[in-house]
Amino acid sequence: MFRRNFSSQPSFLTKISKETQPFIKPQVPASSKPTSSSFKKPSLDMARSFNVLPTSQSTVNTSFNTVSSSQQTQADTANTSFTSDADPTEVPNNFFVRTSSTTIGSLSDQDLSAIMPFFALFICQRIALERSISLADLVRNMDIASACASPIAFWTSLHEHPKISHIKYKDSDRLWSAMKRKYDGYTDDDYTYDGYTYDGYTFKGQINLRSKRSGPIFRLELYPILPDKSCRFQRKYGADRFLYLNVPELEVKAWTGGTQEDLANIRERWEEWLHTEHKFLHRKWRVFHIEPLKKAKTRGRNAEVTHRSRIVLFATEGCGISQKRTVGELLDWFLPFGRNQGQSFCKAYARFDLGLSRTTPTLIFKPSQLRFVKDITATGDREATEFDDPGLHWVEIPRNIVMNDGCSKMSVGAAIAIWRKYKKFWGINGPLPSAFQGRIGGAKGLWMISDESFTKDPEHLEIWVEISESQLKFQPHPEDESDATFDRIRLTFEVSNYSTTPAHSDLHISFIPIMADRGVPRDDIADYMRERLDVARKDLLERVTNPVKLYEYVHKNSSISREGSEMAWQAALPLGLEDRIKLLLESGFSPCSLQVLAKNVSRFVQKQHLLQESKLKTPLGKATYLFGVADPIGVLQPGEVHIQFSSSFVDEVTDEKYLNLKGHNLLVARQPAIRNSDIQKVRAVTRPGLSHLVDLVVFPSVGQFPLAGKLQGGDYDGDIFWLCWEDKLVHPFRNAPAPVKSPEPKHYGIEVDRRKLEDLKVRANDEASIDWFLEEAFRFRNAPSLLGIVTTYLEKLAYHENRLSSFKLDRLSDIHDLLVDAPKQGYTFTMVHWQKYLQNRLGCRSNMRQPIHKDAMDACAAVKDSRADVDKTREKQYSYKRDNIIDYLYFEIVRSHNVATMKEMKDILSTANEADTHLLFPHHGLAELQDPIINEEVRRVKEEMWQIYNSWNVSTHKDDKDKSIEDFARVVEDLYARFTAIEPVNKDHPLIKTWLHSWLRPDSRLWDRLRASILYAKLPNANAQTFVFQMAGDELAKIKAENFTHTSYIVADIRANMKPKPIKAPVPDDEWDEDEDEDGVVRSSATQQV
Structure with a gap:
């Protein structure tokens, strides 16, 4: 890509090793050369290709361009891509390096592109990058036609390469069948699926900014091809024609790869690179979209952000592409430019976000089934004032405001058909939702059902959907106005979300200052938080002494992790703390008797406390999040809302249950909340005509201004609203006037x-x-x-x-x-x-100190998973402002309560120091044999174990603060290898011979259990249990579990599916953005390490 020039040598020369000759590139025209600089401005002298191979790997073809040598000269004249050459021994994977265009033996570029499908090329390129070899080298001796015929043959062929001993992540076997369906799982006649849960795939990677002053400026990294939701563009052209690349942050202050002037030059060239054509794996690509990346949900709030945005490239032509398409044709297929000339070009470009959002395609509508309707506008009815603060200034409200911005109706018949297809695609069950958030044609928003799901009315059972003026973001194509010519993909209803049974919510930190400003006494908020924390403490302390209830608690509060056969292990225990606790609990251990389990449970609870303190969230009994819609029939008056639940909403502390909120006053808000008007007090009612709209909050369409618009400018196209009916928090609250005009x-x-x-x-x-x-x-x-x-x-x-x-x-x-x-x-x-x-x-200074509670929250978010850092975080004292409500609640209520809870829990678990007779039983059985040879073997084995334990103490405790997680992992694996290598010397002894024989399966011997029991007997003291279980935890767990009557084995994959499923409810992130859809897939830990 970019190329550095460090001397007076011609710009086309690159740093090389002794054995390698320089690769000569076309020189940059004189007009484009920089005049003088030790770090010259990166030049644009590469052909339009994404080449990622070291120039020194081979003098034969490593470019893999789709054109032949004779064709390439013409294609290269544009000189539009960045290059960056370096010593390959220092930087093995150059980023976007142009190489020669000769052939690899008898295998030419054209042969490769004709035989190997694109997804296989992509996988090979990823593995080549990981192994620091060229793609040409990787496939040199591969019988490509047969290797790509099946996944087994493909992986077997790759493993035959001398540098590929182990492939950490193998892409799904389903890619081979998905290839035949454009990687997306639908036919042109209808969206029919073959039963796979995720039948779409996305090609992704990232560009990394290197920090070294020599070698390439950037380095390409490709991700495994994972199952993913698809977008409309992918469903039209095939997922393999889109490449998603996370791009590095180029506004960095501390970059060791050069100066700030160098970075400025790089940014300038990057802007040019975005607008040029490139080649990658036999295809021509153009960047057509840039989107911000969602903030990673990491514990460390101050963690360095290396990638803030993502580019999307479209393959216009090349390997495996039957129909060439320009970027203009691509974009015009989604949004017809000719019909939308009057739209702002910035808004028009933003509409392409809809075509790239991850959705589930369901029902195909005909144009005759689309009903275009006008928006509901303000009626002029006086706004409700019963909860307003009379001491504040209330301004006049403009006329003709849209009251149902973003929402409309669809027939029950259409909703049933959509839900049936959605359930089949995802393999789920459940009653018909009251509303679907989605897209169709040029429209987006939230669609509510028109009547009860059990209706027999023919009008409601017909297939139709209304599209209001505010939902239509651009004018449709002319052909989409006729049933004979419409595009089936464009007029497919794409589901992005839907209403579900609500779950309990927390009291968000941003809501607290607003409550205090609006009249809720500080002590009332503090008392309520203390009451809820007391209940949580009581529940926790009861669970600690009950392994069954503790297991439920750990599962409920666990983060998303790989389970089953894909769960990560470290030595003899699962790597994840919660998985480690689950294994020990499943095996029959109790934290009240096993010290290592008690320590792990204490760490787990402490992590939960730190997580709570990093966000300052307090559980609420009478609060939830719901999608909001506007009253479709106009029966709600200003200041009223209709809320009806599909099943009882239960406050587990008071045992109160609610099917509706009739007669309750409640607070409604949305995130982010920054103004004192971003929470409004309303009255809940029930209206028979709205009874079919369950698990939604229905706002009035009568009045002067939409209630959603008073809450940070919200609307009804999919916004999620927080609702709270805790009387202690609601009763004293008084509304503040919200802005009703957009600022200029x-x-x-x-x-x-x-x-x-x-x-x-x-x-x-x-x-x-x-x-x-x-x-x-x-x-x-x-x-x-x-x-x-x-x-x-x-x-x-x-x-x-x-x-x-x-x-x-x-x-x-x-x-x-x-x-x-x-x-x-x-x-x-x-x-x-x-x-x-x-x-x-404003007369404000630029720098201002952040709140004290933010310092403490950041420390909690950044704390490492080790006892030393947790203790250090707890011991730090802060000089906070007691008159600030957040400081007060944080330090004097939540934090102090958590510290007291931990003390009580540790007191309960302090008795966990007794020896486990079940684990000692095999060892005692050996002693009862009274065999001198066996006794000598046991003595010798114990001596070896003692030596390993001494090494453990030295490696894990000396200069412990300076050791990283990776250092600890290496120590553990080395000691574990030594431990598992311990075997009896007298292998011909009749009894010992039976221990070492694999009776039931190749990797299982009785000796493994005996060795584990001997280790436990040698080191029975509580202080050594961490070491003992790290070395032999899996075998000790089996010994323990087999001592319980009716213990049964469950294979890992079945166990992973037996866990209770969390309630799917619309709970927003702190930075909720409906337009910014997630990829719909959780990347595995293996992917993150690629």
Whole structure:
């Protein structure tokens, strides 16, 4: 890709080893060469190819371009890709390095592309990168046709390579069958599936910014091809024509690979690279989309962010592609440019997010089944005032506001058909949801069912769906207006989510200051939190002494992990703390008697406390999250909401249960909440005409302003609302006036680009206009977002002023609201704009100390999984502001309560020091034999074990603070290898011979159990149990479990599916963004290490 130049040598020379000759590249035209710099501006002198092979690996073909040698000269004239050559012995995997175009023996480029399918090429390239070899080398002796015929043959062939002893992650066998269905599992006639749960695949990777001053600037890393939800573009063109690459953050202050001037040059060249064509694995690719990456859900809040965005490339032509398509044709297939010329080009580009969002395709609608309807507008009825704060200023509300923005109805017949297909695809069961969040054609939003699910009314059983004006984001294609010509993929209803039985929610940290500002006494909030924490403590302490209930607690509070046959192990125990606890509990151990289990349970609970303190969330008994819709029949009055549950919602502390909330006052909010008006108090009612809308919160469509719009500018296209009916928190609450007019960007120094598609003269068949459109759109997508900076500063200022509303705070809240959709709105707001407004308009200093509770929360989030760091975090003292409600609740309620809980729990578990007779039984049996040879063997074995234990003590305790997790893992594995190598010397002894024989399976011997029992007998003291179980935990668990009547074996994969399933409920992240869909797949630990 990028290439560094370090001397006066010609720019096409690259650093090489002694045995390697330099590879000569075409020189850059003189006009494009930099004049002088020790780090010259990266040049654009590579052909349009994503080549990732070391130049020194071979002088034969390693480029794998789709064109032949004679064709390549013409294709290379554009010189549009970055190169970066280096000493391959130092950097084995060059990133985007152009190589020669000769052949590999008798295997030419054309032969390879004709025989090997793209997914196989992709897998081979990934493995080649992992092993630091060239793709050519990897496949040199492979019989490609037969190897690609089946997964078994493919992996067997790869294992025959001398440098491929073990492949850590093997891609799914289903790829071979998915290849025949465009990697997506549907036919052109209908969306019919063959029973696979995930029948879509996505090709992904990431570009890493290297920190060394020599060698390539970037390094390519490919991910395994994993099952994934698909998007509309993939369903049309095939998932293999889209490549998703996470791109590195180039705005870094501490980069050791060069200077800030170098980085500026790299950023400039990167912008050019985005707009050029490239070659990769026999295909031509173009970048057509840039999207922000969701913040990783890591424990460390201050962890360095290396990748903030992702690019999506489209293969226009090449290997395995029957129909060439330009990027313009791709985009025009989704959004017809000709019919949407009046739309802002920034908004038009943002619509492609919908085509790339991960959804489940279900029912295909005909154009005659689409009913386009007008939005419901404000009626002018007076807004409810019974809960308003009369001491605040309430402004006049504009007229003709849309009251049902983003939601509409679909027939029960359509909903039933959609649900039937969805259930079949995912293999689930359940009653018909009341609403589906999805997309169809140019529309997105939330669709509620038109009547009861059991209706017999023919009108409601017909297939139809309404599309309101606010749901339609762009005008459809002309052919999609006729049943004879419509595109089946575009008019498929794509489900992204649906309403479900609600779960209990927490009291979010951002809601607390608003409650205090709106009249809820601090002591009432503190008392309520203390009551709930007391209940949680009592429940925990009861579970600790009951292994069955403790198992349920651990499972319920465990993070997502690999289970079954894919669960990671370290020596003789599962790697994950919760998995380790589960294994010991399943085997019959109790933390009240086994010290190592007691220690692990204590660590687990302490981790839960630290997680709670890192977010300051307190469980609530009468609160939940629900999708919100607007009243479709207009029976709710302003200030009223309708809430009805499909099954009883139970407060487990008070045993109160609710089927509806009739007669209750409640608080409603959505995240993020920053203003004192972002929580509103309303009254719950029930209306017979809305009885079919269960597990939803129905807001009024009558009045002057939509209730959702008062909550951080929310709407009904899929927003999730927090509802709370805890009387202690609701009763004293008084509403504050919400902004009813959008702030004017120019008043805050924000520049607005209002150009439309017609101004850019965008035409699908005009490549120049498409290039310009993408270049202008990328400029907004690549611009650094200041939303996080503004939000953080707003929190700091609110903490400093110890209030939520002031002239400065309200202005900063306005900027926050404007920046939420900055790229879509065409807004430009840079650090210069921010600093100027902050200092000149508000008179605020740039740097401000963060809240004290944030310091403590960050420390909890960043704490490592070790006792020393946990203790250090607990021991640190903070000088907090007691008059700040968050500081007070954090330090004097939650934290102090958790410390007291841990003390009580450790007191209960302090008795866990008795020897386990079940584990000692095999050892005692050996002594009872009174055989001198066996006694001598036991003595010698114990001596070897003692030596290993001494090594353990030295390696794990000396300079423990300086050892990393990786260092500890290496120590454990080395000692485990020594332990498992311990065997009797007198192998010809008749009895010993039976111990060493594999009677039941090749890798199982009686000696393994005996050795484990001997180790336990040698080191029975509590302090040694961590070592004992790390070396022999799996065998000791088997010995323990076999001492219980009716113990049965369960294979790992079945066990993984026997766990209780968590309730699927719409609980948003802290940064909820409906448009920013997740990939719908959890990457395995093996993938993360690729």
